[in-house]
Amino acid sequence: MLTEAGFAEPTFHGWTGYFTSSYTQGGRITARKPGGGDNTGGVGRTDGKARDQAGLTPRAVPLAYGVACYLIFLATFVYAIGFVGDFLVPRTIDSGPRVPTAEALIVEMLLLGLFAVPHSVMARPGFKRRWTRLVPPPVERSTYVLVSSLLLGLLFWGWRPLPGVVWDARGSMARTALWGLYSAGWLIVLISTFLIDHFDLFGLRQVYLYATGRPYTPPPFRTPALYQVVRHPIMLGFVVAFWATPTMTWGHLLFAVLTTAYILIGVRLEERDLRVLIGDSYEAYSRGVPMLVPRIGRGDHEAIRTASGESSARSPNP
Numbered sequence: 001m002l003t004e005a006g007f008a009e010p011t012f013h014g015w016t017g018y019f020t021s022s023y024t025q026g027g028r029i030t031a032r033k034p035g036g037g038d039n040t041g042g043v044g045r046t047d048g049k050a051r052d053q054a055g056l057t058p059r060a061v062p063l064a065y066g067v068a069c070y071l072i073f074l075a076t077f078v079y080a081i082g083f084v085g086d087f088l089v090p091r092t093i094d095s096g097p098r099v100p101t102a103e104a105l106i107v108e109m110l111l112l113g114l115f116a117v118p119h120s121v122m123a124r125p126g127f128k129r130r131w132t133r134l135v136p137p138p139v140e141r142s143t144y145v146l147v148s149s150l151l152l153g154l155l156f157w158g159w160r161p162l163p164g165v166v167w168d169a170r171g172s173m174a175r176t177a178l179w180g181l182y183s184a185g186w187l188i189v190l191i192s193t194f195l196i197d198h199f200d201l202f203g204l205r206q207v208y209l210y211a212t213g214r215p216y217t218p219p220p221f222r223t224p225a226l227y228q229v230v231r232h233p234i235m236l237g238f239v240v241a242f243w244a245t246p247t248m249t250w251g252h253l254l255f256a257v258l259t260t261a262y263i264l265i266g267v268r269l270e271e272r273d274l275r276v277l278i279g280d281s282y283e284a285y286s287r288g289v290p291m292l293v294p295r296i297g298r299g300d301h302e303a304i305r306t307a308s309g310e311s312s313a314r315s316p317n318p
Contacts, residue, residue, distance in 0.1 A: 062138050
């Protein structure tokens with residue numbers, strides 16, 4: 001479909017729009033003369049404006065795709081808040097078809113595994129290098145967001161609740177405090193994405209730069225605000241949201257345990273990539289700031305300043 005929309009197939013370099021010896025105009029490959037003119041078979045200036053307008057169409061395709069993927073992510077994110085909190089949405093962590101316990105456990109494990117494996121594998125640099133031979137680099141991140149959102153949607157739809165209550169906060173003050181902590185967890189997730197680069201994280205920046213004909217540069221490695229408290233505040237927010245509930249059922253507990261285990265594995269895989277990508281700057285940062293659990297007392301501020309002063313690319317994957 002992208003080829004039909006004008007994404008041509010000559011020698012192609014990084015999906016920046018530049019070709020070895022030709023360029024595209026409105027989906028047509030036009031040879032460039034040695035003197036700099038266009039060998040268009042006698043086409044004059046009169047249709048130049050029309051060609052330029054037609055050339056906008058191919059670049060608009062990935063932009064529209066990226067926006068659609070982002071909107072799907074937003075819907076999934078909002079649904080996740082209701083799903084884990086057991087309110088407002090049709091299917092929640094504690095509602096849905098009742099099945100035998102053994103069947104529910106198998107379904108839950110399969111659904112979480114089906115999300116976790118692609119979500120982690122698609123974030124690895126080695127996979128990306130191979131994946132972008134098939135998927136244009138400007139939409140690689142948007143595709144990652146889309147796949148993750150759809151797999152989460154499948155998890156929400158297929159989840160089977162497990163009966164039984166592990167704990168149930170009786171007092172109104174306790175319940176209010178836990179709901180406040182639950183809300184804080186999701187707020188930490190959202191704020192943390194904006195502290196680095198929310199629109200790069202979810203693929204909008206990539207497709208926008210491509211649509212406007214500008215090259216993509218990764219955002220710099222920075223450690224603002226919450227990133228000076230823990231190295232992975234997005235993941236910390238998820239852990240808080242998954243565990244803070246006034247009524248913990250066995251199904252919710254299973255979800256919290258398995259997702260927390262996945263987060264612990266995932267952040268270690270990401271940190272391995274970050275140490276390769278950023279190097280000494282990230283090593284200094286990791287010495288001064290804990291991974292997920294905030295440190296009581298003063299951290300190594302000199303190490304944090306050293307890390308923040310380096311201008312290196314930050315991995316876009318949480």
